[in-house]
Amino acid sequence: MTVVLAMRCADGLVLAADSQITDADRGLSYPARKLHHLGDHAAWGGSGARAVLSELEGMFDANPTPIVEASDVGHALQDAVVPVLRRHYASFIPEIPGKPAGGATPATFVLAVGYSGDQPFIVDVDPHGLIGRYEEVGFHAIGSGAAMAQQAGSLLAQYRMTERSVDHGVLAAMRTLDALDRTSPSIGGPMNVCRMTPEGARHLDEKEIEQARERVRRWVDLEQRALDELFQ
Incomplete structure (x- = not known):
């Protein structure tokens, strides 16, 4: 199971993901990085067929400019992703002799987040090639x-993250991922988090992730204290 989430804050954006890959056909699970650079001011993550995502990673690493500097980031991302999807779909064999029907498919989602100039974007392309803007x-x-x-994002809506700093957004993303980690055995760490402002995108290292997690623990403790004192 994969989860990649994006959040907009008052002064920036956050993109975060777990790192657990599940290979149902082989009964395996293993960690892999799901967030990647998209130039200096953006990042992207994906879910679905690893072959598709690996091909896109090579393309985006080699030349992110046509996407992040496009007049319409959504259409530029679509123009890059859809031909790769079509090629993999065309080669997909749905039924293999001697094996039960079903199994992995090349269906893939791509989520890109960042800044084009000083304008923030949260854009996805779904397995049908359709664009979503968020x-x-x-x-x-x-x-x-x-x-x-x-x-989980709906439950966090009360904290009005769109009105708070990107540092608050990092904590909200971490709290969401850790909650999913506790409730789903197929979502797991290490967690990947990227914070973005108009000045640039930065992927948090292990020490920064742990610092964020410690602040989340303090956040939860403060909530518990507020509830304890609510009827005093």
Whole structure:
């Protein structure tokens, strides 16, 4: 199971993901990085077929400029992703002799987040090649764990993250991922988090992740204290 989530804050954006890969056909699970650079001011993550995502990673690493400097980031991302999807779909063999029907498919979601100039964007391309824009919504998630992430995002809406700093957004993203980690055995760490402002994108290292997690623990403790004192 995969979850990649994006959040808009007052002064920046956050993109975060777990790192658990599940290979149902082989009965395996293993960690792999799901967030990647998209130039200096953006990042992207994906869920679905690893071959598709690996090909896109090579393309985006080699030349992110046509996407992040496009007049319409959504259409530019679509123009890059859809031909790769079509090529893999065309080669997909749905039924293998001697094996039960079903199994992995090349269906893939891509979520890109960052700044084009000084304008923030949260854009996804779904397995049908359709574009979604979520800058105004302020929250989006993809992957098989997306429904749980969306529910967690709704529960966090009371904290008005779109009105708070990107540092607050990092904590909200971390709290969401850790909650999903506790409730779903197929979502797991280490967690990947990227914070973005108009000045640039920065992927948090292990020490910064742990510092964020410690602040989340303090956040939870403060909530518990508020509840304890609510009727005093």
